[in-house]
Amino acid sequence: MPPKRKAPTTDEDDDEYRKKRDRNNQAVKRSRVKSKQRTEETQQTVNDLRVKNKVLEDKIKHQTKDLKFLKELFLAQAQAKSDKLVGVNLAELLKSSDEETDEADNKESSRKKCSSGSGRSAGSRRKAGTSKIDLYEFDPIPVLEEKEHIPFKGATVTLDADPRKAAARFYEIVNDRRSVRSFSTRPIDSTVVEKCIHAAGCSPSGAHTEPWTFCLVSDQNIKEQIREIIEAEEFVNYQQRMSKQWTTDLKPLRTNHVKQYLSDAPCLVLIFKQTYGFKADGSKKQHYYNEISTSIAVGILLCALQAAGLSSLVTTPLNCGPALRSLLGRPTNEKLLVLLPIGYAAEDCTVPDLKRKPIDRILVKY
């Protein structure tokens, strides 16, 4: 509050009053400058803290991911040595942190979805080929029934009695395979495809879990619905989700979002990997290496189809898995791995004149 002005008496008094007022004004000015400085300093501190907070958040995110990876590694090791861990409840031991990391992952992915405006980004997803090892209660009884071990003579059914001729014949068959993107509508005998799927089911699998489901679609109406789902997603894939490099690398194959072959090919086979299975009592059963196992089965299916004179195309429709799974009424433990249109190549079908690597570029002998 400014000092109350007294009635001036003498010149001396007047002078004294002016000096006091000036001193007062100077003090107010200094106080204002100081206050402004303090506000700026506080603002700077807030900004610095915000930056530090962001750095810490990123660090937590990365450490959470590292922790999750280490935990999966630990679990894989622990499962392998489960006989030495009797009495240790691994699921309970790692429960809370697992829930947290899952939640963090979900939050992170929904944040990314919101900020990008599009669906899953390729970078935010788990790397192809790595599978999540879920938490299961240790069960001392193996899922696979104990069986007698029986004598085995080795491979007896071959393409030729002479192993060189047999191997050469098989090479001829598979070397004749090409990815076909233009199919004839000519009908096929679906029992032939069924037998080929039967052959694919002979594939080896992690701990003999046979983690695959083959859906054979011959119904034209369902094929059209599948085409509709895939073309809508592929339009977005080509426009937004796939990187410029990816679409550039695909140019020589002349692919785009239009998938005429999905309705032309007489049948489609959708192959699902089962990320886990169920025991007789309904509890979850681990499916080790389910993706590798199912991929090997797909390889056998491709060979079988080729040997039976049918053509196909391996397709991996990005972002279509859940919609196709629900269209076919498949359960949530099944994830779409690949979709194969199967049939005969159209009369005017062409393929890029690709060359395969020679044997000396793929084989290293020791």
Ligand SMILES: Cc1cc2nc3c(=O)[nH]c(=O)nc-3n(C[C@H](O)[C@H](O)[C@H](O)COP(=O)(O)O)c2cc1C
């Ligand atoms: C894992 C995998 C995914 C593929 N995805 C697609 C696809 O989505 N669309 C497509 O037209 N071709 C796809 N292909 C086919 C490849 O483009 C094709 O195999 C490659 O160009 C070699 O040609 P070839 O099969 O005639 O030897 C895929 C192949 C593999 C093995």
